[in-house]
Amino acid sequence: MDARFKDTPRPMPPSHRDHFIAAPDGLKLHVRDDGPREAGRLPVICLAGLTRTVEDFDALTPVLAHDAGAPRRVVAIDSRGRGLSERDPEPANYTIAVEAADVLAVAATLGIGRAIIVGTSRGGLIALTLAAMMPALLAGVVFNDVGPVLGMAGLLRIKGYAGRITRPTSWAEAARAHKALFGRDFPNVTDEGWMRWARRSWREVDGRFKGTCDPHVADGFAAIDPANPPPPLWPLYDALPDIPLMVIRGALSDLLDPETVAGMAARRPRLEVWEVPGEGHAPLLEDAPTISRIAAFVRRCDGKAPVA
Numbered sequence: 001m002d003a004r005f006k007d008t009p010r011p012m013p014p015s016h017r018d019h020f021i022a023a024p025d026g027l028k029l030h031v032r033d034d035g036p037r038e039a040g041r042l043p044v045i046c047l048a049g050l051t052r053t054v055e056d057f058d059a060l061t062p063v064l065a066h067d068a069g070a071p072r073r074v075v076a077i078d079s080r081g082r083g084l085s086e087r088d089p090e091p092a093n094y095t096i097a098v099e100a101a102d103v104l105a106v107a108a109t110l111g112i113g114r115a116i117i118v119g120t121s122r123g124g125l126i127a128l129t130l131a132a133m134m135p136a137l138l139a140g141v142v143f144n145d146v147g148p149v150l151g152m153a154g155l156l157r158i159k160g161y162a163g164r165i166t167r168p169t170s171w172a173e174a175a176r177a178h179k180a181l182f183g184r185d186f187p188n189v190t191d192e193g194w195m196r197w198a199r200r201s202w203r204e205v206d207g208r209f210k211g212t213c214d215p216h217v218a219d220g221f222a223a224i225d226p227a228n229p230p231p232p233l234w235p236l237y238d239a240l241p242d243i244p245l246m247v248i249r250g251a252l253s254d255l256l257d258p259e260t261v262a263g264m265a266a267r268r269p270r271l272e273v274w275e276v277p278g279e280g281h282a283p284l285l286e287d288a289p290t291i292s293r294i295a296a297f298v299r300r301c302d303g304k305a306p307v308a
Helices: 003-007 060-065 096-109 122-133 152-161 171-182 191-201 215-221 234-238 258-267 288-302
Strands: 017-022 028-034 044-047 074-077 115-120 138-144 202-205 208-211 245-250 272-276
Touching: 017 096, 028 060, 028 096, 044 060, 044 096, 044 122, 060 074, 060 288, 074 096, 096 122, 115 122, 115 288, 122 138, 122 234, 138 288, 152 215, 171 191, 191 202, 234 258, 245 258, 245 288, 272 288
Parallel strands: 044 074, 044 115, 115 138, 138 245, 245 272
Antiparallel strands: 017 028, 028 074, 202 208
């Protein structure tokens, strides 16, 4: 096993509060809320990737929420159609713009006017969209393996599996399937880790397995091919206010290229860059060094004055 994982934090006993908050169109969104509501420190909003859920932040959340020296509120949102949030009867609503509006609705309901965003993959793209919709909300952003330019190899790989994973008939089969699909990108994940991954992706209901993600969330990938790449998002990145920024890249990532990271740093010289060895898209945010770097970044955001 990679030595980095020997000190990997394990999630603390559940201390979170679960909310179900109405999106602008009335759809119910599941929100996991941890840490003190009035800590005097900036809250953190965690946004998961395309098919992922709040459980992806199980290792990070307790470290930030219950930091002995700087406890703070940590809110993780299941985007519509994921986790415990309702599935949208209109699949065309599974867009980054709609999901960004959902984040604004959750923040308003919880009384959060300014926050640090930790965005994994699609969650980071939502953060970029928020820069155009409500820049005052952003007090800092952690981009987890995502940037203004998305690698075509990674997009095609995601297109190949998102919404298409065969329903398993047992937990052991589910874990093996995830290892077969993602093992090249995460060679250090243990059998226990693959089982944990499987249990975040499926629920067993009346003896049948049901995915924690509506397969229709992947519909937007249908038009993506090498001849039709998504446009670069540099204008949104440049629209980010003068706030602390951090980018995390998996050393094995095929979605976030080193050239894109270099471009991000050239535009924002104070950008903090952290590369996670032995992980692809997207880093799991479970190893101790990465969690420590995020925690230190979040504490630095506390001292940054709001943008006028």
